[in-house]
Amino acid sequence: MRFTRLRLNGFKSFVDPTDLVIADGLTGVVGPNGCGKSNLLEALRWVMGENRPTAMRGGGMEDVIFAGTSTRSARNFAEVSLQIDNADRLAPAGFNDSDMLDVIRRITRDAGSAYKLNGKDVRARDVQMLFADASTGATSPALVRQGQISELINAKPRARRRILEDAAGIAGLYQRRHEAELRLNAAEQNLARVDDVLEQLA
Numbered sequence: 001m002r003f004t005r006l007r008l009n010g011f012k013s014f015v016d017p018t019d020l021v022i023a024d025g026l027t028g029v030v031g032p033n034g035c036g037k038s039n040l041l042e043a044l045r046w047v048m049g050e051n052r053p054t055a056m057r058g059g060g061m062e063d064v065i066f067a068g069t070s071t072r073s074a075r076n077f078a079e080v081s082l083q084i085d086n087a088d089r090l091a092p093a094g095f096n097d098s099d100m101l102d103v104i105r106r107i108t109r110d111a112g113s114a115y116k117l118n119g120k121d122v123r124a125r126d127v128q129m130l131f132a133d134a135s136t137g138a139t140s141p142a143l144v145r146q147g148q149i150s151e152l153i154n155a156k157p158r159a160r161r162r163i164l165e166d167a168a169g170i171a172g173l174y175q176r177r178h179e180a181e182l183r184l185n186a187a188e189q190n191l192a193r194v195d196d197v198l199e200q201l202a
């Protein structure tokens with residue numbers, strides 16, 4: 001799996017549609033302070049399912065939508081699309097039936113976020129799982145934001161272990177375990193209700 005293209009529209013400072021081709025090898029983004037370099041990294045993290053406003057340097061999730069300037073009015077939506085070359089068919093099971101994956105996330109004011117994978121509506125969880133299983137994703141240690149190195153140095157052992165687990169590609173297992181526990185709790189509650197009904201009938 002390899003990222004090949006990032007498209008932004010109305011995302012933070014990228015008010016106009018912007019198309020970045022990510023070529024083979026090392027990619028560097030250079031530019032003066034405030035030109036939007038960090039916003040590009042945030043767009044990557046956001047399209048992979050980041051849902052913490054603090055990780056996006058905002059107060060709320062809608063802060064990723066272009067907020068307007070003295071010369072341009074604010075936008076009503078933001079969209080980021082990430083194209084992934086899956087010719088090596090290394091995408092996790094369930095996402096592996098095509099050579100190219102196109103993930104799109106769009107947020108509209110007052111209407112929240114929606115995701116598409118190869119044109120089909122999918123849930124945030126599906127997109128987060130796709131990247132978590134592939135050892136990348138919104139919380140991947142491969143994406144280093146400003147201040148993160150000093151956070152890592154000062155982190156508690158449990159937080160450091162989480163970073164190693166992300167790198168090992170087992171982050172998705174935590175989410176699956178959590179969902180399995182929720183289903184187990186619901187089943188136990190149903191069983192208790194059945195016991196109550198049986199007791200009343202006896």
Ligand code: ATP
Binds near residue numbers: 012033034036040063
């Ligand atoms: P530095 O080199 O200083 O870290 P940078 O190139 O990484 O800068 P960013 O931090 O990515 O720049 O971009 C900051 C710019 O993005 C600021 O000018 C800020 O006003 C703009 N910006 C952030 N959010 C929005 C938004 N929602 N709408 C419009 N502009 C925004």
